[in-house]
Amino acid sequence: xxxxxxxxxxxxxxxxxxxxxxxxxxxxxxxxxxxxxxxxxxxxxxxxxxxxxxxxxxxxxxxxxxxxxxxxxxxxxxxxxxxxxxxxxxxxxxxxxxxxxxxxxxxxxxxxxxxxxxxxxxxxxxxxxxxxxxxxxxxxxxxxxxxxxxxxxxxxxxxxxxxxxxxxxxxxxxxxxxxxxxxxxxxxxxxxxxxxxxxxxxxxxxxxxxxxxxxxxxxxxxxxxxxxxxxxxxxxxxxxxxxxxxxxxxxxxxxxxxxxxxxxxx
Numbered sequence: 001x002x003x004x005x006x007x008x009x010x011x012x013x014x015x016x017x018x019x020x021x022x023x024x025x026x027x028x029x030x031x032x033x034x035x036x037x038x039x040x041x042x043x044x045x046x047x048x049x050x051x052x053x054x055x056x057x058x059x060x061x062x063x064x065x066x067x068x069x070x071x072x073x074x075x076x077x078x079x080x081x082x083x084x085x086x087x088x089x090x091x092x093x094x095x096x097x098x099x100x101x102x103x104x105x106x107x108x109x110x111x112x113x114x115x116x117x118x119x120x121x122x123x124x125x126x127x128x129x130x131x132x133x134x135x136x137x138x139x140x141x142x143x144x145x146x147x148x149x150x151x152x153x154x155x156x157x158x159x160x161x162x163x164x165x166x167x168x169x170x171x172x173x174x175x176x177x178x179x180x181x182x183x184x185x186x187x188x189x190x191x192x193x194x195x196x197x198x199x200x201x202x203x204x205x206x207x208x209x210x211x212x213x214x215x216x217x218x219x220x221x222x223x224x225x226x227x228x229x230x231x232x233x234x235x236x237x238x239x240x241x242x243x244x245x246x247x248x249x250x251x252x253x254x255x256x257x258x259x260x261x262x263x264x265x266x
Contacts, residue, residue, distance in 0.1 A: 031069065031070055031099050032067065032068070032069055032070070032099070033065065033066050033067070033068055033069070033070055033073060033095075033099055033100070033101055034098055034099040034100045035066070035100045035101070036055050036058065036059070036065070036066060036100070036101045036103070037096070037100050037101070037102045037103070038051040038054045038055055038103050038105075039102065039103065039104045039105070040054070040088070040104075040105055040106070040107055041104075041105070041106045041107065042107045043106065043107060043109060045107060045109060045138060046136040046137060046138050047107070047135050047136045048087045048107060048108075048110075048122075048130065048133040048135055048136055048138065049085060049087040049088065049107065049133065049135060050135055053085065053135075054082060054085050054088065054103065054105070057081060057082070057084065057085050058078055058081040058082055058103065060081075061077070061080075061081040061084070062074070062077055062078060062081055065078070065101070070095055070099050073095065073101060075093045075094065075095070075101075076093075078093040078101060078103060079091050079092060079093040079103070082103050082105055084157055085105075086108075086128070086129065086130045086131060086157055087107055087108055087130050087133070088105040088106065088107060088108065089105065089106050089107075089108050089126070089128075090105060090106045091103065091104070091105040092104045092105070108122075108124045108126075108128060108130055109124055109125070110122035110123065110124055110130060110138045110140050111123065111124055111125050111140055111141070111182045111183065111185075111186040112140050112141045112142070112143045112178065112179075112182035112198070113132075113138070113140055113141070113142050113143065114129075114143045114144070114175070114178060115142070115143070115144040116144075116147055116151070116175065117147065120132055121159075122138065122140070123161060123178075123179055123182065125182075125183050125186060125187075126162060127160055127161035127162030127163065127164070127165070127179055128157075128159065128160065128161075128162075129159040129161070140182075141182060141185060141192070141195060141196060141197065141198055142196065142197050142198070143178045143181075143182065143197070143198045143199070143200070144197075144198075144199055144200070145174065145178075145198075145199045145200030145201065145207075146174065146200055146201065146202045147173075147174040147175060147200065148174065149170075149173045149174060149175070151173070151175060161175055161176055161179040162179075164176050165179070165180065172204075174200045174204065177200060177204065177206055177221075177222050178198065178200060178206075180222040181198055181206050181208075181219070181222055182198070184222075184225050188229070191229050191232075191233075193211075194210050194211060194212070195208045195209060195210050195211065195217075196209065196210075196211050197209035199216075204221065205218060205219070205220045205221065205254070206218075206219040206220065206221070206222060207219065212245060213240075213245035213246060214245075214246045214249070214264075215245075215246075215248050215249050215250060215251060216249070216250050216251070217232065217250075217251050217253065218250060218251070218252040218253060218254060219253055219254075220252075220253065220254035221254075228253040229253075231253060231257070231258070231259050232251065232253060232259065235251065235259045239259075246264070247263065247264065248261045248262060248263055248264060249262050249263070249264045249265075250262040
């Protein structure tokens with residue numbers, strides 16, 4: 001077979017394949033949506049939200065979605081509806097070959113559970129909030145204390161603590177201090193694994209409650225944390241084994257180059 005004939009056969013085959021793909025895409029675009037599929041990557045975490053909750057939210061905000069033709073589907077509106085589910089991030093929407101709408105998303109990873117007055121919610125490292133889940137629980141550091149500021153904890157999608165941390169009007173809010181402390185403990189698991197509670201004192205100081213021992217750690221303001229925790233680590237490894245884990249009621253890290261201890265009273 002001549003080289004030119006071989007090239008022509010390949011060319012006509014490519015054209016035919018392209019034509020088939022075009023016809024298939026046109027046919028698909030005129031067909032009715034065949035369903036809605038939710039794919040959530042939980043990242044090895046406990047499940048906080050299920051497929052049905054996400055699907056119901058999308059359909060509620062896009063009524064008639066499953067009765068539309070594929071070509072009329074507003075994928076950006078579907079993606080936006082999925083993004084409004086407070087447990088989800090990195091949402092994307094597409095249409096499968098079979099005409100099914102496929103929504104992919106990642107579940108947010110909580111780093112603390114905050115008790116803010118009579119409200120409670122999870123926060124993640126990006127500063128976003130999630131309500132308690134009826135599906136499952138994440139065992140993370142519990143945070144509470146004296147929050148003087150009023151924030152909107154009902155509309156979770158509007159609470160952006162990261163943005164608050166850069167705004168001069170809100171950067172000193174108690175919830176920002178809690179978020180920064182939670183982020184530090186999450187980013188430094190050797191320290192984070194030591195504590196299961198944090199508490200915001202009335203003067204704005206951060207207080208940690210360790211899992212081991214009957215004492216509290218006064219961190220103070222959320223600054224110079226590397227230095228503070230390095231001092232605490234030295235104290236834990238060199239002093240505590242000798243004097244006992246229940247010898248002190250309080251360890252104070254607020255002062256440079258020292259750990260100020262308060263002995264328990266008998």
